[in-house]
Amino acid sequence: MSNAPAVVDPGGLRAVLDGPWAWVRDAHRKHLDERFLPVYGETGDQARERVSRLLAELPVELGIRAGFPTEYGGGDDVGGSIVAIEMLAQVDLSLMVKAGVQWGLFGGAVAALGTTRHHDAYLRDIVSGSLFGCFAMTETGHGSDVQQLRTTCTYDPQTGTFDLHTPHEAARKDYIGNAARDGRMAVVFAQLITNGRKHGVHAWLVPIRDEHGNPLPGVTICDAGPKAGLLGVDNGRLSFDHVSVPRDMLLDRYAQIAEDGTYSSPIEDDSRRFFTMLGTLVRGRVSVGGAASAATRSALTIAVRYGDIRRQFGTPDADREVLLNDYLAHQRKLLPALATTYALHFAQAELVATLSEVQGGSGPVDEHRQRELESRAAGLKAAQTWHATRTIQMCREACGGAGYLAENRLPGLKADTDVFTTFEGDNTVLLQLVAKGLLTGYRDEFGSLDGWGRASFVAEHVREMVLERTAARPLVERLISAVPGRDEEVAVTDRGWQLKIFEDRERHRLDGAVRRLRNGAATKKDHPFDIFNDVQDHVIAVAAAHIDRVTLEAFVAGIDATADQAVRALLSRVCDLYALSVIEADKGWLLEHARLTPARAKTVTGVVNGLLKELRPHMRTLVDGFAIPDAWLNCAVLREEPRRQETMADHDVAGGR
Amino acid sequence: MSNAPAVVDPGGLRAVLDGPWAWVRDAHRKHLDERFLPVYGETGDQARERVSRLLAELPVELGIRAGFPTEYGGGDDVGGSIVAIEMLAQVDLSLMVKAGVQWGLFGGAVAALGTTRHHDAYLRDIVSGSLFGCFAMTETGHGSDVQQLRTTCTYDPQTGTFDLHTPHEAARKDYIGNAARDGRMAVVFAQLITNGRKHGVHAWLVPIRDEHGNPLPGVTICDAGPKAGLLGVDNGRLSFDHVSVPRDMLLDRYAQIAEDGTYSSPIEDDSRRFFTMLGTLVRGRVSVGGAASAATRSALTIAVRYGDIRRQFGTPDADREVLLNDYLAHQRKLLPALATTYALHFAQAELVATLSEVQGGSGPVDEHRQRELESRAAGLKAAQTWHATRTIQMCREACGGAGYLAENRLPGLKADTDVFTTFEGDNTVLLQLVAKGLLTGYRDEFGSLDGWGRASFVAEHVREMVLERTAARPLVERLISAVPGRDEEVAVTDRGWQLKIFEDRERHRLDGAVRRLRNGAATKKDHPFDIFNDVQDHVIAVAAAHIDRVTLEAFVAGIDATADQAVRALLSRVCDLYALSVIEADKGWLLEHARLTPARAKTVTGVVNGLLKELRPHMRTLVDGFAIPDAWLNCAVLREEPRRQETMADHDVAGGR
Known part of the structure; x- marks a missing residue:
């Protein structure tokens, strides 16, 4: 049964895994140095300041903005932008989430739900990073069932404006990234009401802060406070007290309001229209799955490399103590998880290619393929994020006490990815x-x-x-x-x-x-x-x-x-x-x-x-195939342990003095 | 098959669960108010300062010091002291670990491995908390296989002192609680060498800091830095550069050194002696298992109560949306975990009772029962800590985004208990x-x-x-x-x-x-x-x-x-x-x-x-049976949500204005 070759070049594995967007992966490996890595032991304020600053400094070569039309500073390459988010997840998950909020959720919603008017006015600044924004969908009372959002946006033909309102506390927008500190505008989802009739959930582009960073009249912004992880992301809560929103700030690709309040839409059914709108935003879910897997690869690389230098317990048939990776129980933990990570990498790659085909063109989207894509994205998001939570936990335990120290990266990977199992869909x-x-x-x-x-x-x-x-x-x-x-x-x-x-x-x-x-x-x-x-x-x-x-x-x-x-x-x-x-x-x-x-x-x-x-x-070849730069691992024990082991070889007999 | 009664008084459950040390549990519920709870969003320094201060303020009524002999300020009640650690784990896990280090590990080692000389000189101050200390066993290179520790302690009959030495970096003491900030002394484990012969691992009581808190000559102390959790615990690293230790600082209950360096011990075999010494410290492992289960009960109480107020998705046969706890998938997550938590509570109670019988008396310990106790302690420590890690993670996910916010306690429970699966034995x-x-x-x-x-x-x-x-x-x-x-x-x-x-x-x-x-x-x-x-x-x-x-x-x-x-x-x-x-x-x-x-x-x-x-x-009755005071849950969403739900009832129709 042994068909596996004795030696395999990790470079060969890398070429296969890097796939069609190898240029994006290589650009990240080349352009992102230590400066972009998480700093251990920061306060929340320090992390937010650093991540916010670095976000603006992300080189355009990374492809992180590639999902937008070329005319607005993008590259008409949805797949590239998703692979870029995945790569950022190996550098710093706060940076990845912040980028995902800015260019995936906020920018993505303006691009997908807005029309030329909105694109011309805002998209270039969103892409460049000079206009920070939020994606305000989830409410305190409604996260999974977003069709039932309670925020209302009611059109008044007298003034030609909408009235955006948070009717009660459970309707406030919650967990919103970019809200607590950096966001100047938000795409706000609310129930559209006009001429006394409800038409379901729609989205508006709403300014929330003035040029000095102060909340605009009627807008209340609270900090969501400390979280399990993602210290660098400024999540917050937004409430609106009868905020006036101009008619043309409705993102009106799927529904329009005439000056007199007449509602029109190419999709008659409210529910179907809403799910069509949501479907255009599927890339967010695809990105989270990919990011979870990328973080899993980082954790496995650390645990496998640690298990190849760390020894414990002697054996009569060897001079030195046994490497952790030589124990069956350790292999039983690491190797099936590694195999699953490979399997999911191919599944994710196929999903990104499909997304790129289905949504990447300028023509109409095939509805059947779009539905397939949404289902696949939902399933692989769940599979990859649960696999990440389980595997990163296992890797932390496989590194013993060292795995609990922040300097060895695993605590950060664990805390930062934890939310992935419940956000972008539970x-x-x-x-x-x-x-x-x-x-x-x-x-x-x-x-x-x-x-x-x-x-x-x-x-x-x-x-x-x-x-x-x-x-x-x-x-x-x-x-x-x-x-x-x-x-x-x-x-x-x-x-x-x-x-x-x-x-x-x-x-x-x-x-x-x-x-x-x-x-x-x-x-x-x-x-x-x-x-x-x-x-x-x-x-x-x-x-x-x-x-x-x-x-x-x-x-x-x-x-x-x-x-x-x-x-x-x-x-x-x-x-x-x-x-x-x-x-x-x-x-x-x-x-x-x-x-x-x-x-x-x-x-x-x-x-x-x-x-x-x-x-x-x-084992080592399999993690080397992930081609994560040593610096990105940001793990003290991998830098120090080899040296320590050498020293130990000179002193392997207890009592030597 | 339905034999369960319609209504059960949680007080009845509580009486059964509280068991023979109900007085310890009640004392904690009575004496520990909000002041002792974790503060969310602290820096590491703030947490260490606060926990260190609170440790000294823990009322004597709690029974946390009960494990020591009455003559030194204890209560001759090992079982009570372990139940006290368990209860502290529901208040603040940093405080629990810090107390466990001080009174379980450090004080416990002095009591169990030392003799009257050491007890008279130090035990009273250790019990009162005026002398803080460390338990310095684990080394960077040896955690699981502590028989192979590399630190040496060599007796010199010329000077009548031991020479304590760290031969290389992998032999430094690592992850040591109380070391980075508060410890004045440490019980240090090292290979005993005398007259050119090794006798295996023994323990010494060694001063590490002067009265101003500065490391003593030859002692190097480093901070282990930020960790995944337990911010309030000052873990550090200790190295010894030929530190002179007086002969009478050997904790000599199981082995003695004569002035001329002659070694004697009632237990001839080095390995058997060492494991006998370790066996006296089994209460540490029992405490960790109990603490893990206590934290699990806190997490389940939060998740079950949240699931009884949080609604999501409508159903045609009810006016309101469905409570999370009414979904089969949610029950499948929470209830088997709750049942296992009950099962483990009884197993832990039996273990504590056995420990109290075996080690609680003043007479000689039955070796056979001692071995049984050690095996049971090892197994239940593993079972309870893994159950804690899995269940707290599940509870965090069962609370969705709210479970990721520090203000809702679950992130702290998760991060703080994570290390339990690998410390006190992987x-x-x-x-x-x-x-x-x-x-x-x-x-x-x-x-x-x-x-x-x-x-x-x-x-x-x-x-x-x-x-x-x-x-x-x-x-x-x-x-x-x-x-x-x-x-x-x-x-x-x-x-x-x-x-x-x-x-x-x-x-x-x-x-x-x-x-x-x-x-x-x-x-x-x-x-x-x-x-x-x-x-x-x-x-x-x-x-x-x-x-x-x-x-x-x-x-x-x-x-x-x-x-x-x-x-x-x-x-x-x-x-x-x-x-x-x-x-x-x-x-x-x-x-x-x-x-x-x-x-x-x-x-x-x-x-x-x-x-x-x-x-x-x-479900609610089963968590109420744990009798965790509301304030201890320290969970914002349980305080706010009921109010929010009431408000929502007035606005349950989207669009109401």
Whole structure:
């Protein structure tokens, strides 16, 4: 089974991982030196001042502003701008979030929801960084269900202006980045009311501070105060007390107000219009997923390199104590996490390429592909951010006490990325979004789900979405069809068998969820909430299985596209470890549903342990393939420990004096 | 299956949970007001100054000093002192760690390893808090394997003094609490050398600062700098450059040095002596486990109360949006964690009672019970600290963006408790300690493990330890023997069946590990490291199964000792949820080894969901049973949200103006 080459050049891995936006990655590695790194032990004020200053100094070569039209200082390259955010996350997560707020959320909303009038007036200053702004959507009372925002913006034809108002405390805008210190304007989301009618949530571009930085009349700004991490980001709260907003500050790409208050929109349904607007902002979610994975790669690089120099406990068959990375228990922690990180890297790369295709052109957006993109973005955001939280925690523990010291970076990575699991969409809510898309697709295919389809609560929550097959589909189908009929005849490292397990699991779970929903619709007609709620755990499991499949297929496609044979062979073993780790972790379900026999389940565990042994010599190569500059790791113990180990070799016998 | 009463008085739960040291818990609730709570957004210096000041002000009534002899200002009550540390953890974790360093580690070492000379000279000032000290064991290069510490302390009969020396940088004392700012003395662990012979690790009481707070000659003190959390604790690094230590500063309960350098000890073997010394310090590990669980209870109280006021998404069968706690997915997060927290509370209470019995008397310590105690302390420390890390993270996510703000306490709970998984013994290393005890017991019982027993590496790492049966054993055996032969005939809520599954799992895993070790010993004689390392994952799984069994049995015993019928009924359902959650999480292994049929595995999941529904109305009661004063929660959103919700009720229709 050992097909992995003895030695692989990390440069070969890097070329594959860097992908089509290698220029963005290289620009970051070249232009961002120690000056841009987090400073340990700063106060909140110091961090905000530093990050704000550095944000304005980010070189244009990085591509961080590339997502905007060239005429306003951008580069018409959405994909490049997302990869740039991902790279910034390896430098400083506060800087990354601040950049994401300014150019992704604020600038992105003006570009996507506004029209030429707004673009000509503001976009150049937003892109250059001379006009800082906020993205004011979330309210204290409504974060996940933003269709129910309580802020109102009511048009008055007498004055030709809107009246923007926060009706009660729970309607204040909360957790808003750039609000507490730097923002001069905000894109504010509120319920549009005109001529006595509500038209759902829309967005306005609203000045919030004057040129001296003081809040404008009617605008109340509070600091959200200290947070778990992201000290350099000035999150705040915004309230509006009947603030007058000129008519032309409505971002009116999807809806217009005439002077007399007449409302018009190319999309009639309020809900559909709002989700179309949200869809144009999907890049934010894609960026957060990518940033989470980038931070995960930093943490794994630190933990793997530490485990290759740190020794503990002696053994009779060696002169020196044993390296942490030589322990099976340590490999069991680091290597499956590393394999998953590789898998997610390919899935994210595929997602960014798709986003770039779907939203990168100037023509109309294909609605079907847009829906697929949104679902994929939601699922991979959840998968990558949870993987980051778990893996960075594991890396911190794998470095023992050293992992708890700020000077070794891991505390910062952990604290800064923690919020990713709940911002840009709470992960559990996002998984339900993914599942609902799959369920709708299923309904369309089989046409027999009227029972639950008629339950109004379910119907309301199911958006019309048919989930696509992945790009790797022809390859996947070829591999699966090559698997013999009986499982016992095929090795658990057979890629086709692995793909089949992932696909079967998703399909079977989907069937189960549909069956349960149908039964619920038949028996609980008077309790529509229960129909959905009683199946919520199944529904979430469907989404998780779907994301696993999409991830594995992206990894398989990525290997297939790799020309370098040595790199390909190594990636193939890493892919085995990813696939078998997922299977091992979910063997309970697979055994329960006769997808695995007990004997085969034990084989999987044995093969995973074999892969750990096989990949042990490649651990360092695998993290070096991420090509994170040494300086960016910003980790004291990696700078000092090698020297210390050398000294120790001279004194390895206790009592030497 | 619904035996849980409609309403249970939280006071009844509290009485059961508070247990024999209720006076300690009540004293904390009475005497510690807002002044002792963490302040959000402090600098490191501010936090250290505040915590140091408050430490000296902790009222004597709390029992925090109760572990010392009455004649030196203590109360001859080890158990009380540990419960006091646990309670402090709900007030401020920096204060708890600082108190643990001063009275548990530093004072505890002087009391346990020193003799009357040391006690008379220092103990009164240590107990009163007028002499601050450090526990200097861990070195940069050796944390888990402290038998291999590199610091030396060499006796010179010419001068009648020891020479304490740090031979190289990796031998400096690291992460030492109280070192960077407050400590005047330190208990320093080092290799004792006399008359040219090494005698293993011993401890000395060494002054490190003069009365002005300046380091003494030859002592170098560095600040460990900012950490992930515990800002109020002044961790530092200590190095010694040939520091002269008077002969009588050796803490000489277990070994003495005559004036001429002659070494004598009642325990001949160096290794056994060292582990006996360590064994007297086991209360540190017990305290950390208890503190982790106390912090977990705070986090769960916040998340459950937030989930009972926070609403999101509407449903057609209700006027208002749905409470978070009404969602199955939310219950799936909170309730099994809450059930595990209850289970661990009973296990910890049993451990503290055992410790109090074993080490509380003045007579000689029963060696067998002492070994059991150490193993139990190691296992429950690992279980409780990992449970804390996972659960506090989950609670933070369950509170969304609010959970990321410092003002809502969760970031502090998370950051402060994070280090618990690796300090006072790295959890993975502790699990191996537990497993090795079990393996040795197995060998004694069966006498047939010579094959692996002779492998020197394994033998060296296996300490002589026979693991005991738990206190609940007769009850457990009665319940198990009442289970009919065929699983299908008994409900999954049958306590006997649950206990049997836990016991079988541990026994079967142990058999498997032994078999693998034996095979390894036969085939890998020349690679002793591999014999052990190749089985490391199995060995760790044995320990985990053992801790689960011990925990369940403690829960069962705790319920059996509860007189209040309503409380008993509720606890019994919580115990079902704990047991079935563990079974559900490990169903892969249970199915693989035919301990569960697929049909029964599905039943378990169904019953877990049923229990969630049944326990939903009791969620608030279950956290109120922890009896954490409102002020201690120190959580802004719990103070503000109810008011906000009232306001919202008046404005529940968007657009109301």
